[in-house]
Amino acid sequence: MSQESAEPKQPTFDGPPLSLEEELAAAKAEPEPGPSIETVNESLKDGLNRCPKCGSTDVRLRGSTGMLVCLFCRNEWQEARVEEEFGLGEGIDQLEGTVIASGAGDIAADAADQLTFKCEACGAEVVVDTAHALNARCHWCRHTLNVNQQIPNGAVPDAVLPFRLTKDEAVEKIREFASKRRLFAHKRFKKEFVPENVLGVYLPYLVIDARAESQYWGKGEVQTRRWTEKQGDNNVTYYAADVYQVSRQVSFTVDDLTVEGSSERAQIGPANTNNIINTILPFDTKNAVKWNASYLVGFTSEKRDLNVEAVRPHLEDQLLSIGRSEVRGSLGRFDRGVRWEQEKLDVGGSRWVSMYLPVWLYSYRQESNGMLHYIAVNARTGETMGSIPVSQPKLLLAAFTVGTFLEGIAGAILVASA
Amino acid sequence: MTLDLITTLIPALVPMASDDGPVWLLAAGPAGGAATYWAFYRYYRNTDKSHQFERDTLIEAQPVQGGEEKVGHISKTRDSDIDGDNSDNYRQRVQRVQ
Numbered sequence A: 001m002s003q004e005s006a007e008p009k010q011p012t013f014d015g016p017p018l019s020l021e022e023e024l025a026a027a028k029a030e031p032e033p034g035p036s037i038e039t040v041n042e043s044l045k046d047g048l049n050r051c052p053k054c055g056s057t058d059v060r061l062r063g064s065t066g067m068l069v070c071l072f073c074r075n076e077w078q079e080a081r082v083e084e085e086f087g088l089g090e091g092i093d094q095l096e097g098t099v100i101a102s103g104a105g106d107i108a109a110d111a112a113d114q115l116t117f118k119c120e121a122c123g124a125e126v127v128v129d130t131a132h133a134l135n136a137r138c139h140w141c142r143h144t145l146n147v148n149q150q151i152p153n154g155a156v157p158d159a160v161l162p163f164r165l166t167k168d169e170a171v172e173k174i175r176e177f178a179s180k181r182r183l184f185a186h187k188r189f190k191k192e193f194v195p196e197n198v199l200g201v202y203l204p205y206l207v208i209d210a211r212a213e214s215q216y217w218g219k220g221e222v223q224t225r226r227w228t229e230k231q232g233d234n235n236v237t238y239y240a241a242d243v244y245q246v247s248r249q250v251s252f253t254v255d256d257l258t259v260e261g262s263s264e265r266a267q268i269g270p271a272n273t274n275n276i277i278n279t280i281l282p283f284d285t286k287n288a289v290k291w292n293a294s295y296l297v298g299f300t301s302e303k304r305d306l307n308v309e310a311v312r313p314h315l316e317d318q319l320l321s322i323g324r325s326e327v328r329g330s331l332g333r334f335d336r337g338v339r340w341e342q343e344k345l346d347v348g349g350s351r352w353v354s355m356y357l358p359v360w361l362y363s364y365r366q367e368s369n370g371m372l373h374y375i376a377v378n379a380r381t382g383e384t385m386g387s388i389p390v391s392q393p394k395l396l397l398a399a400f401t402v403g404t405f406l407e408g409i410a411g412a413i414l415v416a417s418a
Numbered sequence B: 001m002t003l004d005l006i007t008t009l010i011p012a013l014v015p016m017a018s019d020d021g022p023v024w025l026l027a028a029g030p031a032g033g034a035a036t037y038w039a040f041y042r043y044y045r046n047t048d049k050s051h052q053f054e055r056d057t058l059i060e061a062q063p064v065q066g067g068e069e070k071v072g073h074i075s076k077t078r079d080s081d082i083d084g085d086n087s088d089n090y091r092q093r094v095q096r097v098q
């Protein structure tokens, strides 16, 4: 696909000539768009996914194996891993500019979410709402109709990581998580808690490979002396220290950094519990396979609504954090610590793939404050995290009891020492 | 809010602590109560949890480069460490240089 715009990025006006530094900065700020990775699954062009053995379209994911299974002839197969298919693991240290796979292209805001499919088997017309699902069943002949073409509204990702944990396993994880947190749980939550209501959801992520260099400047202090002075009855400790101007620089590559593709969950703050979904990362994204909507049968899915440009600040933020973490080990001699004051990031190149990742999701809406609580299970690793509504009165009572108990001990010690 | 109540109680009690005797022990009650509250609140709500991408992502780094230059000396301070140490706080952004 050629999505690069032909418009020049620089204004044609010939102002005062740029200095070499300015030109270099401009060149770095506007990387040439790199070649796209074409991830369209050609064998699915007609919107139907057929069993390669018998041609039936009654195909779904077998959770225990992560393979597609034909319900008619029991044939099992799977799509190729995108890692090898598109060479995603390779050449991260040679990435230049921004390489965007075809499924990670910009979401077209004006593209209709409702797509009408003509059932190949019986001719009926079936509507698929791509905002919520990328497949539907023909209500006449039970054929599964899939949105397999990468229609240019960004609805169809490049790759999908199939569910591995079964629903029963997820229910067990959720029950275990919640039962460890019963004592102070909101009464109503305990009453209404039905872990069987868990839903399998494919959530949209952008999976990024990047090559970057980051630099940090700040102050570091090394203790040179430590002594105590008597002041009245007290000993006061004093320190002497040398102050250094410190700089650090590191080049690195990251493989499969995974960033939210949904603006709703990208907003993390005290007013919501969105961080919960983030905590069950990472996924084994290396095992993601080429897009085939049959992997989605029986699950819901959410459409990506963030484009590469919108996610870029998140990426830069995370790269800066990674660089900071990488240079941490070189600061040992500054025993009084280091205060970073400035930082700089150059992203040499990045490669973006749009991917659906599998999550079992239990959600509960707390009536009293309208807050949405989740218990999320990573459907690959089983990692579970959640937010349980707390009964404030019970928790306060407990805190009070502990406080009173400690105060009692403290009082007893004071009385004894008086 | 009840949370705010507890967090304001603690600093209010700290001035009571003095070095003359173990009077600071009196802070044990409120401090222990608040600690209990927060520990359980965190365990239930997990508001502080996040994906540790700095550690759990495949990262290949070249050797770290850099330098340091002595620019000053503090001859006497009661501070046991540098002000605003953020070397472990990887996600706290500082001034971004272009």
Ligand SMILES: [Zn+2]
Residues within 6 Å of the ligand: A051, A052, A053, A054, A055, A056, A070, A071, A072, A073, A074, A075
């Ligand atoms: Zn078959």
Ligand SMILES: [Zn+2]
Residues within 6 Å of the ligand: A119, A120, A121, A122, A123, A124, A138, A139, A140, A141, A142, A143
């Ligand atoms: Zn049909």
